[in-house]
Amino acid sequence: MSTVLKQSVERVIPTEAELVERARAMIPMLRERAAEVEKNRSVPADIIAQFKEAGFFRILQPRRWGGYEMNPAVFFKVLMELGRGCCSSAWNMMILGIHTWEFGHLDPRACEDVWGQDDSVIIASSYAPFGTYKRVEGGYIINGRWPTSSGTDHGQWAFLGQMLLDEEGKPVDRLSILVPRTDYTILDDWHVFGLAGTGSKSVVVKDAFVPDYRTHSLADYTMSDRGNMYLYPFSQIFYAAVSSAINGMAQGAVDLFIEQMQTRRDTTGGAKTSLSPYVKDRLGNAVARVRSSRARILHMMHETTQYAERRELVPLDDRVPAMLDIARVGRESEEAVMLLFKALSARGIYLDNPLQRILRDVIAAANHITQNADDTAGTLGGYLLGQPLPPLFYSRDPLPGQAAA
Incomplete structure (x- = not known):
C-alpha cells in the first residue's frame, strides 16, 4: 500500500x-x-x-x-x-x-x-480565436465557429479562444472563455487522414453570454495567489502536453517496429531482416530522437519546477528556449517514425499494419500549432540577438526591451 x-x-x-x-x-x-x-x-x-x-x-x-x-x-x-x-x-x-x-x-x-455538483465533469476546448464578441455589462456576447475541438463529444463545457481588440481593432489580449454545452452545438466536420479518431469537430456558438468571471487571459503571466503547480506559463504546460502525447506515439512505433523485425525475413535471401545494418541503424537513430525528445520535456519541467516550488515565475530566459524544446518534439517524432516506416518496404502500406496509422497520426500531430519549430527557433534566435518577442504570447504587456507599439 x-x-x-x-x-x-x-x-x-x-x-x-x-x-x-x-x-x-x-x-x-x-x-x-x-x-x-x-x-x-x-x-x-x-x-x-x-x-x-x-x-x-x-x-x-x-x-x-x-x-x-x-x-x-x-x-x-x-x-x-x-x-x-x-x-x-x-x-x-x-x-x-x-x-x-x-x-x-x-x-x-x-x-x-x-x-459544484460533479467534480468529474470533462471540459473540451478550441483555443484558436475564430469567433466574434460584443462587450456587454458583466461579460461578453460571443458568436462563431471554433474548429478542431478534440474529443468534444465527451465535454460538458468548452474553453474557447477569443482575441480582444481595442477601439482601433488592434489585438490587446488573448482570452480563454468558458461556455457550457447548452450554449453551443457540435458540427461533425472532422474528415482527415491522421488523428481521425480524435473526433476533433467544430463548436458553434450563437449569441451566448459569458460572464467575466468565466474568462481569463492566456497572455498574462503575472504572480497571484494560485497554487505552486499553476505558476508555470500556460503555453508551456499546454504545448508540452501535446508534445508528450506525440512522443508516446513515436515510442509506440518503435515498439511495433521491434516486434515486427524480430520475425521478418528478407524475401531475396531468407536472412533475418534484423541483421541488416540499415535496419539497425534506422532503429537506433529513431530511438535517439524519441529518447532525446522525452528527456528535453522532462528536463524542462525539472528546471521550471524549481521556480514554481519557490513561488517564483519562470524567467523569460528559460521560457523562450523551453518553447523550442517543446516544439521540436513533433518534428523529431515524425522523423523517427518515417525512419522506421521506410524499412518496412511494401508491408508498411497495408491498412492492417498499425505502423502506417501511427505514421499518419504523427504527421497530423506534428502539424499542430504547438509543434511549429521553424517560427519558434526564429523567435529564440531573435530573442538571443536582442530582438522583440511576438506580442501576446509571452506577456500581455510589452516586455523589457520591446518597443511599445
Whole structure:
C-alpha cells in the first residue's frame, strides 16, 4: 500500500508511479482498439471512462475541487505511455485532461459552475480565436465557429479562444472563455487522414453570454495567489502536453517496429531482416530522437519546477528556449517514425499494419500549432540577438526591451 493523502471527500491520491503504471497497463487494450477508434472517428465513451477511473483527469485538477494537484510532469509521463497504445485516445486524454490545470487560474465561481455538483465533469476546448464578441455589462456576447475541438463529444463545457481588440481593432489580449454545452452545438466536420479518431469537430456558438468571471487571459503571466503547480506559463504546460502525447506515439512505433523485425525475413535471401545494418541503424537513430525528445520535456519541467516550488515565475530566459524544446518534439517524432516506416518496404502500406496509422497520426500531430519549430527557433534566435518577442504570447504587456507599439 503506497503512502496516500486523503481529502475531505476521502479520495485517495495515487503516487506518480501508480498512475504511470496504470497508463502502461492500458497499452495492449488501446493497441487492440486503435483501428476501431479511427474507423468511428471518435474515442468510445468506455475508453474515456477507463481514463476517468484510472484518475488521469484528476492529475492536474486542483485539490479544492477533488483533484490531485500534481506536477504536470506526472501528466506528461502518463500521456507518453498512452500514446504507445492508441494515438487518438492519447490525444483526447491530453486535450481533455489538460483543462483541469487551467482551472487553477480561474475565478472560484467558474470552478463552482462546472464542478459544484460533479467534480468529474470533462471540459473540451478550441483555443484558436475564430469567433466574434460584443462587450456587454458583466461579460461578453460571443458568436462563431471554433474548429478542431478534440474529443468534444465527451465535454460538458468548452474553453474557447477569443482575441480582444481595442477601439482601433488592434489585438490587446488573448482570452480563454468558458461556455457550457447548452450554449453551443457540435458540427461533425472532422474528415482527415491522421488523428481521425480524435473526433476533433467544430463548436458553434450563437449569441451566448459569458460572464467575466468565466474568462481569463492566456497572455498574462503575472504572480497571484494560485497554487505552486499553476505558476508555470500556460503555453508551456499546454504545448508540452501535446508534445508528450506525440512522443508516446513515436515510442509506440518503435515498439511495433521491434516486434515486427524480430520475425521478418528478407524475401531475396531468407536472412533475418534484423541483421541488416540499415535496419539497425534506422532503429537506433529513431530511438535517439524519441529518447532525446522525452528527456528535453522532462528536463524542462525539472528546471521550471524549481521556480514554481519557490513561488517564483519562470524567467523569460528559460521560457523562450523551453518553447523550442517543446516544439521540436513533433518534428523529431515524425522523423523517427518515417525512419522506421521506410524499412518496412511494401508491408508498411497495408491498412492492417498499425505502423502506417501511427505514421499518419504523427504527421497530423506534428502539424499542430504547438509543434511549429521553424517560427519558434526564429523567435529564440531573435530573442538571443536582442530582438522583440511576438506580442501576446509571452506577456500581455510589452516586455523589457520591446518597443511599445
